[in-house]
Amino acid sequence: MDWTTYILVSVIKIVITLVVLLTAVAYTVLLERKLVARIQNRWGPTRVGPFGLLQPLADGLKFILKEDLVPANVYKPLFIAAPMMSMAVALMSIAVIPIGESVTLPWLGVKTPLQITDVNIGLLFLLGVGSLSVYGIALAGWSSNSKYPLLGSLRASAQMVSYELSLGVALIGVVLIAGTLSLREIVDAQSGAWLGLVPKWNIFRGQIVGFFVFLTAAFAETNRIPFDLPESETELVAGYHTEYSSMKFAMFFIAEYTHMVTVGCVATLLFFGGWHGPSFGPEILRALLPVFWFVLKVFLFLFLYIWIRGTLPRFRYDQLMAFGWKFLLPLAIANVLVTGLAVALGA
Amino acid sequence: MLHPILFFVFATLCVAAAVNLLAQKHPINSALSLIVVMVSLSVLYLLLGAEFVAAVQVIVYAGAIMVLFIFVIMLLNAGEEEHTHGSRVALLLGLPAVSLFAGLMVWVLGRRPGGAHLGEFLGPTKEIAHLLFRDFLLPFEVTSVLILIAIMGAVVLARREP
Amino acid sequence: MVPISYYLVLSAILFGMGVLGFLVKRNVITLFMSIELMLNAVNLAFVAFATQWNALSGHVFVFFVMVVAAAEAAVGLAIIIAVYRTRQTLNPDRVDLLKL
Numbered sequence: 050m051d052w053t054t055y056i057l058v059s060v061i062k063i064v065i066t067l068v069v070l071l072t073a074v075a076y077t078v079l080l081e082r083k084l085v086a087r088i089q090n091r092w093g094p095t096r097v098g099p100f101g102l103l104q105p106l107a108d109g110l111k112f113i114l115k116e117d118l119v120p121a122n123v124y125k126p127l128f129i130a131a132p133m134m135s136m137a138v139a140l141m142s143i144a145v146i147p148i149g150e151s152v153t154l155p156w157l158g159v160k161t162p163l164q165i166t167d168v169n170i171g172l173l174f175l176l177g178v179g180s181l182s183v184y185g186i187a188l189a190g191w192s193s194n195s196k197y198p199l200l201g202s203l204r205a206s207a208q209m210v211s212y213e214l215s216l217g218v219a220l221i222g223v224v225l226i227a228g229t230l231s232l233r234e235i236v237d238a239q240s241g242a243w244l245g246l247v248p249k250w251n252i253f254r255g256q257i258v259g260f261f262v263f264l265t266a267a268f269a270e271t272n273r274i275p276f277d278l279p280e281s282e283t284e285l286v287a288g289y290h291t292e293y294s295s296m297k298f299a300m301f302f303i304a305e306y307t308h309m310v311t312v313g314c315v316a317t318l319l320f321f322g323g324w325h326g327p328s329f330g331p332e333i334l335r336a337l338l339p340v341f342w343f344v345l346k347v348f349l350f351l352f353l354y355i356w357i358r359g360t361l362p363r364f365r366y367d368q369l370m371a372f373g374w375k376f377l378l379p380l381a382i383a384n385v386l387v388t389g390l391a392v393a394l395g396a
Numbered sequence: 397m398l399h400p401i402l403f404f405v406f407a408t409l410c411v412a413a414a415v416n417l418l419a420q421k422h423p424i425n426s427a428l429s430l431i432v433v434m435v436s437l438s439v440l441y442l443l444l445g446a447e448f449v450a451a452v453q454v455i456v457y458a459g460a461i462m463v464l465f466i467f468v469i470m471l472l473n474a475g476e477e478e479h480t481h482g483s484r485v486a487l488l489l490g491l492p493a494v495s496l497f498a499g500l501m502v503w504v505l506g507r508r509p510g511g512a513h514l515g516e517f518l519g520p521t522k523e524i525a526h527l528l529f530r531d532f533l534l535p536f537e538v539t540s541v542l543i544l545i546a547i548m549g550a551v552v553l554a555r556r557e558p
Numbered sequence: 559m560v561p562i563s564y565y566l567v568l569s570a571i572l573f574g575m576g577v578l579g580f581l582v583k584r585n586v587i588t589l590f591m592s593i594e595l596m597l598n599a600v601n602l603a604f605v606a607f608a609t610q611w612n613a614l615s616g617h618v619f620v621f622f623v624m625v626v627a628a629a630e631a632a633v634g635l636a637i638i639i640a641v642y643r644t645r646q647t648l649n650p651d652r653v654d655l656l657k658l
Binding site: 399400403407410411415417418423427433434437441443445446448449452453460461464465468469471474479480482483486490495497498501502505506517519523528531532535539542545549553554556 | 569573628633
């Protein structure tokens with residue numbers, strides 16, 4: 050298709066993706082509050098709307114209407130730019146995540162994959178975006194000119210940089226099996242099933258250790274329990290976002306939950322076969338089922354995230370760093386060695 | 397048609413950020429300008445078809461080395477720099493000399509044509525891997541030893557004396 | 559269609575600015591950043607030549623340059639931290655005597 054149609058289709062996809070993603074993030078916050086509440090044997094938000102379903106609306110209004118405080122002592126340019134950087138980088142990572150097969154748009158009559166752009170180095174793009182997300186946190190803490198944010202941001206940056214390594218190395222196993230860095234092709238390599246029963250997902254192809262390392266490193270990258278020391282209330286007031294209020298705090302919030310959704314998407318794409326699942330029914334159902342399976346798997350990952358948050362205590366900082374360098378990284382490297390050997394002997 | 401536009405936008409961004417790096421007094425602003433230079437260089441690598449190098453530039457340079465710089469600036473609480481007598485002399489003598497040198501290089505390098513079509517040359521990761529692990533295997537292993545030495549050196553140098 | 563010489567001209571300009579920064583700036587961390595700028599300019603020249611001569615070894619060399627730059631940045635910043643601990647200054651003009 051010529052480039053004007055391409056730009057139009059891309060803009061439509063970007064708008065739809067952003068709207069869906071931000072709504073998903075808002076409702077993930079609600080899901081977390083309800084789930085953690087149930088784990089703690091209480092109700093969670095129930096007042097606004099039926100079962101509290103309009104609570105994100107009330108939260109959004111609260112964030113917009115709250116007073117936006119900028120303390121006098123901060124380094125203003127970075128103070129205002131840091132949450133924007135955080136949110137922008139978090140939203141960029143959705144650009145390469147494929148949701149399903151190609152669909153034909155009705156009015157324009159073009160066939161387009163359900164992905165904003167399919168780059169050959171999709172996995173490296175995601176790793177690069179993960180590396181850039183350290184800046185929002187580091188600069189937020191430093192520009193706040195106050196001791197708790199500085200400590201929290203230094204700890205958070207050190208933690209994120211350390212676990213980035215294990216994250217990257219854990220993904221090498223998947224790349225060895227699929228032979229490509231493009232996300233769509235990695236999912237295509239997981240289609241089909243053995244004996245028609247057991248799907249050929251990467252987790253059944255021996256990547257269980259890789260999956261474990263990836264999930265743990267991703268929990269540390271997104272600063273979630275059990276690795277959320279840098280932003281825990283009992284330790285460091287609120288860590289790097291102590292001095293932030295209303296919209297800027299909301300941007301950090303959105304960035305964190307978008308990272309959670311991205312990790313869920315990447316885990317399903319790389320280890321659980323993406324959008325592949327049982328396909329049945331009439332034509333229109335067959336076209337929509339892959340998206341449904343993908344959303345279901347991502348939802349299960351979000352559920353896992355919140356479940357672990359409600360259940361586990363948090364690591365102490367030295368335990369955290371020791372775990373990342375002395376256990377997780379050697380385990381990931383061992384996984385690469387074994388996977389490489391298996392691929393070389395099998396192929 | 398899009399190629400020259402993209403090139404000029406990101407080349408201007410590169411040069412503007414480099415000028416900002418030199419003009420700013422506080423090192424944190426210089427560090428952020430350097431990050432902008434590196435990311436726009438990554439886009440220029442994409443325009444030249446070097447997709448793997450562009451990704452590695454963002455992951456390693458902008459995502460790890462510059463984080464190290466920002467860490468050190470935060471740790472040492474570096475303040476704004478001062479203008480001493482030496483820096484004024486250096487600017488007075490250095491600016492013409494460097495402009496002459498850079499101008500000479502620009503004149504020499506700007507003479508050959510040789511076009512770069514967008515999308516004509518692509519550096520696929522597989523081919524780079526073939527080169528790296530067959531023809532350049534010895535330099536690859538030597539750089540891994542180099543990194544080990546650098547890690548040991550950095551740990552020993554930055555240690556507090558007990 | 560952009561001539562390769564434009565990329566090389568940009569590389570030369572960035573290298574010149576890196577040299578200027580190295581001569582003029584009076585903060586060792588900014589000095590280091592000028593060195594990184596010079597290395598980046600050289601990387602751009604390597605990649606431009608790789609496209610011109612259709613040779614992928616240019617990309618492999620960029621990879622090695624990045625590794626060396628990373629190692630050098632790590633050791634250099636460790637030295638800066640060690641110097642700061644004793645001299646309490648980041649100005650290279652004040653670190654000109656071996657005597658404290």
